[in-house]
Amino acid sequence: MSLTTPTMHSAISISAAIACVVVLATIRARHRLRRRRLPPGPPPLPLIGNTHQVDPSYPWLSFTQWKAPYGDLVYCNVLGQDIVIVNSEKVAEDLMEKRSRNYSDRMDMSDMLEPYGMDFATVLLNHNATWQAHRRILQQTLRPEVVVAYQSTQLHCTANLTQSLARAPSEWWKHIRSFSAAIVIGTIYDHELPENPEHDVSFKAVLDGSELGVIIASPGPVALVKAIPLVKQLPTWMPGGQWFNAAACKRVFNKMVGTPFDELLGRIATGKAGPCVAADALAKFQDTKKLENAEQVVKDVCGTAYSAGEETTGSTLIVFTLAMVLYPDIQKRAQDEIESIVGSSRLPDFNDRSALPYIEAVFRETLRWRPVVPLAIPHVAANEDVYDGYLIPKGAVIMPNLWAMSQDSTKYPSPETFNPERFLDATGKLTTDTPNFAFGFGRRVCPGRHLASGSVWIAIAQILAAFSIEKAKDAAGNVIEPNPGWKRGLSSYPLPFPCSFVPRRH
Numbered sequence: 281m282s283l284t285t286p287t288m289h290s291a292i293s294i295s296a297a298i299a300c301v302v303v304l305a306t307i308r309a310r311h312r313l314r315r316r317r318l319p320p321g322p323p324p325l326p327l328i329g330n331t332h333q334v335d336p337s338y339p340w341l342s343f344t345q346w347k348a349p350y351g352d353l354v355y356c357n358v359l360g361q362d363i364v365i366v367n368s369e370k371v372a373e374d375l376m377e378k379r380s381r382n383y384s385d386r387m388d389m390s391d392m393l394e395p396y397g398m399d400f401a402t403v404l405l406n407h408n409a410t411w412q413a414h415r416r417i418l419q420q421t422l423r424p425e426v427v428v429a430y431q432s433t434q435l436h437c438t439a440n441l442t443q444s445l446a447r448a449p450s451e452w453w454k455h456i457r458s459f460s461a462a463i464v465i466g467t468i469y470d471h472e473l474p475e476n477p478e479h480d481v482s483f484k485a486v487l488d489g490s491e492l493g494v495i496i497a498s499p500g501p502v503a504l505v506k507a508i509p510l511v512k513q514l515p516t517w518m519p520g521g522q523w524f525n526a527a528a529c530k531r532v533f534n535k536m537v538g539t540p541f542d543e544l545l546g547r548i549a550t551g552k553a554g555p556c557v558a559a560d561a562l563a564k565f566q567d568t569k570k571l572e573n574a575e576q577v578v579k580d581v582c583g584t585a586y587s588a589g590e591e592t593t594g595s596t597l598i599v600f601t602l603a604m605v606l607y608p609d610i611q612k613r614a615q616d617e618i619e620s621i622v623g624s625s626r627l628p629d630f631n632d633r634s635a636l637p638y639i640e641a642v643f644r645e646t647l648r649w650r651p652v653v654p655l656a657i658p659h660v661a662a663n664e665d666v667y668d669g670y671l672i673p674k675g676a677v678i679m680p681n682l683w684a685m686s687q688d689s690t691k692y693p694s695p696e697t698f699n700p701e702r703f704l705d706a707t708g709k710l711t712t713d714t715p716n717f718a719f720g721f722g723r724r725v726c727p728g729r730h731l732a733s734g735s736v737w738i739a740i741a742q743i744l745a746a747f748s749i750e751k752a753k754d755a756a757g758n759v760i761e762p763n764p765g766w767k768r769g770l771s772s773y774p775l776p777f778p779c780s781f782v783p784r785r786h
């Protein structure tokens with residue numbers, strides 16, 4: 281299946297980095313001439329504006345560079361843009377939850393949204409009436425009580441995953457990516473992917489759109505379009521034209537949003553549609569006066585949900601796989617819990633979740649250990665604000681540094697270690713700590729978190745019951761220590777590395 285490959289990721293990163301460097305060189309020359317004037321009033325935040333401390337090529341920097349204890353809240357100015365990096369969960373909650381009215385905007389993408397056909401994307405919209413309509417649908421259709429309706433799809437996709445892992449274990453990375461694509465497209469559109477989905481029209485449309493979105497909505501390309509608006513007309517046959525030509529991009533995004541949705545409408549018309557987010561949203565909002573232009577809004581929301589949910593769900597499972605290979609004792613303890621509670625005659629299912637605290641702790645620790653969206657998605661301050669005596673300028677980009685929050689050694693001693701026991705008390709019961717920061721904050725918190733929790737949990741539980749995940753061996757029988765490269769960018773996860781999925785049940 282032609283899901284995004286590491287080579288493609290590097291190609292994307294390299295070309296995006298080149299675009300970024302060109303823009304940086306142009307704008308920097310101008311910026312050097314302008315001395316920054318600090319606004320009057322309370323003192324500005326502690327500065328970390330030296331380029332050796334903050335790499336302005338974000339988001340191509342490795343998130344490990346953010347490990348240094350910079351303080352809870354730090355400020356820098358990159359190319360005239362105020363940026364506030366929030367390294368503490370408490371400060372993130374104080375700003376983005378308690379003062380959510382002021383901290384729920386996104387960066388200005390007006391040069392991109394309409395011209396490139398990206399105005400469907402909830403995640404990019406400002407905190408306005410359209411975004412509110414999107415969130416209303418997402419909240420109504422992805423509530424914990426509602427997502428149980430998608431458990432049969434989740435179980436079906438997990439059964440396909442374990443079968444694929446048994447059949448071709450060396451292709452485990454690809455199977456996990458296929459699983460996340462299948463589970464998200466299944467729960468959003470009730471669309472069942474065939475075994476070889478590369479020829480599936482809907483799948484191809486959402487994949488092409490998601491891949492293009494990752495490239496074109498990144499800071500480098502966004503800055504390039506802002507600096508040189510003419511690139512919107514770059515012919516598609518020129519290098520980069522397939523990404524920057526606005527009309528071509530619009531066609532890709534229209535297909536992404538339209539193809540699976542139109543197929544679903546066909547199934548609804550013939551009474552063949554099963555439970556899914558899109559059908560539920562149409563039933564709740566179409567033909568009612570609750571929402572203007574309901575069908576289009578549902579269509580847009582579902583287009584966003586696929587691209588927001590696919591990569592994150594799969595990436596979390598790849599992080600889990602790495603943890604299991606590196607920590608065999610933890611894997612064994614998790615398998616022992618499944619053996620003692622569920623037995624070996626069946627696989628765990630959702631009804632077992634509350635009886636398996638150690639598996640729950642493994643799930644939570646996976647979210648904490650390596651957050652897959654390490655710098656979340658930046659929020660923006662709608663108005664000037666004062667926090668803890670410091671001035672936060674209007675329009676400042678607020679970057680929640682989830683990586684720093686996950687590595688907070690006062691809350692998580694030895695944060696580098698994968699240790700699920702940090703979520704258990706002395707009696708083995710789960711603590712109240714859930715690493716919810718992995719899903720962002722406030723009004724912008726990830727609306728798909730309950731669905732994602734079910735998808736990731738069931739995959740973890742069934743993989744652990746059915747397989748031992750071990751270090752691979754080379755032809756001479758030597759153990760290969762996993763040392764994967766990491767995909768960098770908005771999302772971050774291990775690239776394919778050798779490991780063995782050994783069946784535990786026959």
Ligand code: HEM
Pocket residue numbers: 402403404415418464584585586588589590592593596652653656657658659718719720721722723724725726727728729731732733736
């Ligand atoms: C383990 C899986 C997932 C993780 C770690 C994750 C994480 C995140 C994070 C960090 C944000 C940014 C929140 C903020 O701005 O404060 C976000 C936003 C979002 N997520 Fe997720 N997500 C996951 C799965 C999903 C799924 C399955 C869906 C849909 C079904 C989804 C839909 C969205 C949407 C639509 C937004 C944008 C919300 C907005 O801008 O208002 N996510 N997610």
